[in-house]
Amino acid sequence: MRVLGIEGTAWCASAALYDAEADSVLIESDPYEPDSGGIHPREAAEHMSEAIPEVVDRVLTAAEAEHGPDAVDAVAFSRGPGLGPCLRIVGTAARSLAGTLDVPLVGVNHMVAHLEIGRHQSGFDNPVCLNASGANAHLLGYHDGRYRVLGETMDAGVGNAIDKFTRHVGWSHPGGPKVEAAAKEFAADASEAGGGEAGAPADLLDLPYVVKGMDFSFSGISSAANDAADDGVAVERICFSLQEHVFAMLAEVSERALSLTGADELVLGGGVAQNDRLREMLAAMCEARGADFFAPEPRFLRDNAGMIAVLGAKMAAAGDTLPVAESAVDPNFRPDQVPVTWRAGESVARVPSSGESTGAGATGAGKTSAEAAEAETVDRRGAEATVTVTGTGDGRRVTKRRVAKSYRYPALDRTLRRDRTVAEARLTSEARRAGVPTPLVYDVDLATTTLSLQHVGERDLAAALEERWTERVGRHLARLHRAGMVHGDPTTRNVRVSPDGRDGARSDGTAEGTPETYLIDFGLGYHTGHVEDHAMDLHVFEGSIRATAADPDPLIAAFEAGYESVGDPEVLGRLRDVADRGRYR
Numbered sequence: 001m002r003v004l005g006i007e008g009t010a011w012c013a014s015a016a017l018y019d020a021e022a023d024s025v026l027i028e029s030d031p032y033e034p035d036s037g038g039i040h041p042r043e044a045a046e047h048m049s050e051a052i053p054e055v056v057d058r059v060l061t062a063a064e065a066e067h068g069p070d071a072v073d074a075v076a077f078s079r080g081p082g083l084g085p086c087l088r089i090v091g092t093a094a095r096s097l098a099g100t101l102d103v104p105l106v107g108v109n110h111m112v113a114h115l116e117i118g119r120h121q122s123g124f125d126n127p128v129c130l131n132a133s134g135a136n137a138h139l140l141g142y143h144d145g146r147y148r149v150l151g152e153t154m155d156a157g158v159g160n161a162i163d164k165f166t167r168h169v170g171w172s173h174p175g176g177p178k179v180e181a182a183a184k185e186f187a188a189d190a191s192e193a194g195g196g197e198a199g200a201p202a203d204l205l206d207l208p209y210v211v212k213g214m215d216f217s218f219s220g221i222s223s224a225a226n227d228a229a230d231d232g233v234a235v236e237r238i239c240f241s242l243q244e245h246v247f248a249m250l251a252e253v254s255e256r257a258l259s260l261t262g263a264d265e266l267v268l269g270g271g272v273a274q275n276d277r278l279r280e281m282l283a284a285m286c287e288a289r290g291a292d293f294f295a296p297e298p299r300f301l302r303d304n305a306g307m308i309a310v311l312g313a314k315m316a317a318a319g320d321t322l323p324v325a326e327s328a329v330d331p332n333f334r335p336d337q338v339p340v341t342w343r344a345g346e347s348v349a350r351v352p353s354s355g356e357s358t359g360a361g362a363t364g365a366g367k368t369s370a371e372a373a374e375a376e377t378v379d380r381r382g383a384e385a386t387v388t389v390t391g392t393g394d395g396r397r398v399t400k401r402r403v404a405k406s407y408r409y410p411a412l413d414r415t416l417r418r419d420r421t422v423a424e425a426r427l428t429s430e431a432r433r434a435g436v437p438t439p440l441v442y443d444v445d446l447a448t449t450t451l452s453l454q455h456v457g458e459r460d461l462a463a464a465l466e467e468r469w470t471e472r473v474g475r476h477l478a479r480l481h482r483a484g485m486v487h488g489d490p491t492t493r494n495v496r497v498s499p500d501g502r503d504g505a506r507s508d509g510t511a512e513g514t515p516e517t518y519l520i521d522f523g524l525g526y527h528t529g530h531v532e533d534h535a536m537d538l539h540v541f542e543g544s545i546r547a548t549a550a551d552p553d554p555l556i557a558a559f560e561a562g563y564e565s566v567g568d569p570e571v572l573g574r575l576r577d578v579a580d581r582g583r584y585r
């Protein structure tokens with residue numbers, strides 16, 4: 001099968017021919033380059049109306065010269081997301097070409113295409129995908145016939161966040177490559193001058209680092225970078241610091257997604273993925289956890305019609321074509337709206353089956369959870385920390401050590417680990433005083449960023465997802481919020497449950513209460529009375545359920561009912577806004 005693809009969601013007018021038998025891709029592109037500022041939608045659309053027919057014509061001419069008049073078996077086009085005026089031009093061109101050639105039309109989601117080109121080229125079975133593009137930034141994982149959004153930016157796309165800074169300092173669009181060059185220059189100059197530790201230049205600028213579960217935010221960092229420029233900080237230093245913060249955030253949430261889903265493959269997509277430092281950090285993160293990493297070559301990372309044609313061929317082969325009457329474009333087309341027809345019959349995502357031994361490096365692996373619970377020592381590795389359990393029965397203790405992340409700039413890494421260890425010790429205790437079941441904190445060692453904690457629960461909620469537990473988590477978060485705190489990372493891996501315990505009575509029948517669900521891992525928690533921050537906690541918890549549960553709705557309904565019975569109804573109202581805001585424009 002040969003598919004002609006058309007791309008033109010924002011800046012890149014592109015056409016491509018994918019020959020599935022030969023697995024070869026011919027791409028012809030014509031970028032729109034704004035004279036000043038960022039992308040102007042009207043100018044971009046004018047560019048598309050001139051450039052799309054030209055690139056299509058070039059590809060079609062080449063295809064027919066080689067394969068004759070029946071060279072094309074289907075026409076695929078980017079249906080969204082993107083700028084409405086640009087998308088409409090692409091849609092019109094695709095419909096008319098499919099009609100002229102009398103072949104089927106395929107409507108492709110641009111973000112799913114960014115993901116699938118990496119999966120196609122890597123041959124990975126079931127990877128988590130990080131899409132790092134201009135207008136977007138999100139993590140996708142396949143589960144039950146859809147790509148779920150495991151985490152995403154709460155405001156700008158990663159490229160746009162960087163471009164916002166370069167516009168501020170008067171650099172032309174696109175800013176990403178210029179920031180990369182300036183950051184490299186800063187690192188080279190610093191290392192010539194003697195540099196800092198571990199080969200890293202000294203003098204990282206302190207910028208906001210905002211991660212909430214697997215979601216993240218760039219608005220604070222863009223403004224802080226602009227302010228630094230206004231204050232006269234050298235622009236190369238800002239570029240270096242911007243990259244170190246933004247890409248470390250992306251590497252961290254990617255690691256969390258691998259840890260939560262149990263996946264051991266990561267693919268990278270999108271225009272920002274052309275950045276060497278981002279790829280280097282992700283490769284280092286994956287190597288440290290024993291996961292495989294793949295990023296396609298640059299021509300398939302930046303916007304291009306090659307990826308549209310490749311996914312278009314898979315969709316056409318699955319019979320997933322579009323009647324013209326239903327082929328309207330969608331500027332807000334989300335990746336999780338796409339029924340993944342081309343992976344039908346594949347095995348479903350691996351979800352950790354036991355909370356006792358997920359992730360690499362578990363010495364308890366291969367044992368049943370009962371056997372592991374009896375063992376003297378059990379090691380587990382979360383996304384941030386290694387956890388060792390010592391002792392038996394009620395005397396069990398957990399030693400949790402936040403380990404250094406080699407992908408992160410050393411001083412930033414140390415600060416994050418230290419701050420989170422302090423926050424976890426403090427908030428774990430304060431939450432308990434507010435009536436939320438949490439482990440007792442026995443000891444804190446900041447030099448080694450290690451906590452000694454009471455062992456609680458018999459398994460992670462991820463391994464026992466039931467409505468009766470999510471209802472309790474709702475109550476616990478409501479109580480926490482009423483006390484002016486947020487958890488910051490309330491996922492199904494950060495709730496422990498004791499299925500055999502009974503509320504109000506110990507499992508041995510004595511009067512002392514044994515709560516059935518505990519919140520753990522408060523490292524991203526903080527004090528706040530803002531409705532917005534409280535709503536974000538609920539958003540993160542619901543996201544972690546959607547990422548792993550086969551039937552999330554009843555679990556979420558129970559969670560919200562639990563929250564409602566104790567908490568502020570305004571927070572549940574705000575939750576709807578937060579969820580919508582994460583949806584990119």
Ligand SMILES: C[C@@H](O)[C@H](NC(=O)OP(=O)(O)OC[C@H]1O[C@@H](n2cnc3c(N)ncnc32)[C@H](O)[C@@H]1O)C(=O)O
Nearest residue numbers: 009010133134135136159174176177271272275302303
């Ligand atoms: C919906 C669609 O229109 C949109 N397209 C898009 O954002 O173009 P894309 O080619 O994927 O990414 C462009 C972004 O990629 C950044 N970029 C390009 N090279 C870069 C580099 N070496 N380092 C950092 N950023 C880079 C640019 O600054 C720009 O912000 C998207 O995929 O979100």
Ligand SMILES: Nc1ncnc2c1ncn2[C@@H]1O[C@H](COP(=O)(O)OP(=O)(O)OP(=O)(O)O)[C@@H](O)[C@H]1O
Nearest residue numbers: 382383384385387398439453454455456493520521
């Ligand atoms: N106090 C505790 N009692 C029982 N088990 C615990 C305790 N603390 C941690 N664990 C276990 O260790 C795992 C990892 O701990 P934790 O979540 O604190 O670290 P992390 O590296 O931040 O992990 P993640 O990224 O999965 O959230 C937990 O999912 C849980 O199974």
Ligand SMILES: [Fe+2]
Nearest residue numbers: 133270271303
């Ligand atoms: Fe893109």
